[in-house]
Amino acid sequence: xxxxxxxxxxxxxxxxxxxxxxxxxxxxxxxxxxxxxxxxxxxxxxxxxxxxxxxxxxxxxxxxxxxxxxxxxxxxxxxxxxxxxxxxxx
Amino acid sequence: xxxxxxxxxxxxxxxxxxxxxxxxxxxxxxxxxxxxxxxxxxxxxxxxxxxxxxxxxxxxxxxxxxxxxxxxxxxxxxxxxxxxxxxxxxxxx
Numbered sequence: 001x002x003x004x005x006x007x008x009x010x011x012x013x014x015x016x017x018x019x020x021x022x023x024x025x026x027x028x029x030x031x032x033x034x035x036x037x038x039x040x041x042x043x044x045x046x047x048x049x050x051x052x053x054x055x056x057x058x059x060x061x062x063x064x065x066x067x068x069x070x071x072x073x074x075x076x077x078x079x080x081x082x083x084x085x086x087x088x089x090x
Numbered sequence: 091x092x093x094x095x096x097x098x099x100x101x102x103x104x105x106x107x108x109x110x111x112x113x114x115x116x117x118x119x120x121x122x123x124x125x126x127x128x129x130x131x132x133x134x135x136x137x138x139x140x141x142x143x144x145x146x147x148x149x150x151x152x153x154x155x156x157x158x159x160x161x162x163x164x165x166x167x168x169x170x171x172x173x174x175x176x177x178x179x180x181x182x183x
Contacts (some may be wrong), residue, residue: 015170
């Protein structure tokens with residue numbers, strides 16, 4: 001799992017049917033100190049996250065499909081939690 | 091999933107039988123500000139995307155799921171056409 005920040009929303013009318021009703025958010029993976037890591041990606045939201053929030057994402061197909069609650073969904077990233085706080089000790 | 095621009099299509103006559111009838115497109119992954127993000131790749135198309143459109147694609151075995159029960163040998167697939175997206179100011183690179 002990885003920490004990410006929700007940076008935007010995506011609207012797509014024409015999409016695979018397993019995405020119907022699913023919320024798609026643009027997330028920027030971040031390090032625990034909130035520095036961006038890599039390029040932003042799209043994740044399906046299963047927890048009701050919003051823009052600006054720090055979230056926990058899974059970057060693996062099976063886990064993301066389970067989070068979406070649909071079998072054989074062509075997804076590879078899902079938001080599975082909203083982070084309240086991160087404590088890291090160096 | 092990642093955002094990408096469809097920059098071309100590709101014609102492959104001799105191929106794995108399970109790729110028959112499936113459209114292959116050339117994608118350029120993009121960042122949230124539309125700038126190039128990484129190398130181009132070829133992806134199967136499950137939604138009828140066209141050249142010039144912004145799409146999102148999935149990586150890995152899951153890219154073959156839209157074609158179930160056919161076991162399409164692919165590692166990337168277009169699964170949606172983006173109408174529009176909004177990004178907040180921070181982290182747009």
